[in-house]
Amino acid sequence: MIFPIFFTFFLLLSTSHASVQDFCVADYKAPDGPAGYSCKKPAIVTVNDFVYSGLGIAGNTTNIFKAAVTPAFAAQFPGVNGLGISLARLDLGPGGVVPFHTHPGASEVLLVVQGTIIAGFVASDNTPYLKTLKKGDIIVFPQGLLHFQVNGGDTPAIAFPSFSSPSPGLQIVDFALFKNDLATELIAQTTLLDAPQIKKLKGVLGGTNKVY
Numbered sequence: 001m002i003f004p005i006f007f008t009f010f011l012l013l014s015t016s017h018a019s020v021q022d023f024c025v026a027d028y029k030a031p032d033g034p035a036g037y038s039c040k041k042p043a044i045v046t047v048n049d050f051v052y053s054g055l056g057i058a059g060n061t062t063n064i065f066k067a068a069v070t071p072a073f074a075a076q077f078p079g080v081n082g083l084g085i086s087l088a089r090l091d092l093g094p095g096g097v098v099p100f101h102t103h104p105g106a107s108e109v110l111l112v113v114q115g116t117i118i119a120g121f122v123a124s125d126n127t128p129y130l131k132t133l134k135k136g137d138i139i140v141f142p143q144g145l146l147h148f149q150v151n152g153g154d155t156p157a158i159a160f161p162s163f164s165s166p167s168p169g170l171q172i173v174d175f176a177l178f179k180n181d182l183a184t185e186l187i188a189q190t191t192l193l194d195a196p197q198i199k200k201l202k203g204v205l206g207g208t209n210k211v212y
Helices: 002-020 173-178 184-191 195-205
Strands: 067-072 086-092 097-102 108-114 117-122 128-133 138-141 146-151 157-163
Touching: 067 097, 086 097, 086 146, 097 173, 108 117, 117 138, 128 138, 173 184, 173 195, 184 195
Parallel strands: none
Antiparallel strands: 067 086, 086 157, 097 146, 108 138, 108 157, 117 128, 117 146
């Protein structure tokens, strides 16, 4: 009987505490805490902290993947800090691709606003789910699962991904394997790729070969 009462009191206390502060605009000048950015004092918060105009500009897709992501995360958009949401813009040139990657800290919803994008994810049982998306279509990528996007047409494509965290995190599989100093022999043993292939990819992505 005592435990349910204690739990209810704790829940009410937590809810009450959460409602004391309407927002937690990121203070980039203050030290970061375990939960992320510190809160800016309400007295110096302005409407500009809640407005971000960076997503109206196309990203530079002149790179190896012919893709660009413009984030509006807590690091760029202080108003989303502590709110459990964020947004970004994805530009894919013809032939553009966002290789397999994961967001450890958030689920993602992708909205296509221009062009055609082939998008999908792989579940933890290795089942792939993919679809060709057109303007107005959305797809959800569950938190932590590997997913990708490919331009499925001959013209530039644009999409807006939204996230269930102000700092969703990112790890790209290609970079994790080949944009580092892991020994080629070790990668070959753990991926079954040939050493020449690994060395080529390290050269393309900027990795080095460390001897252990």
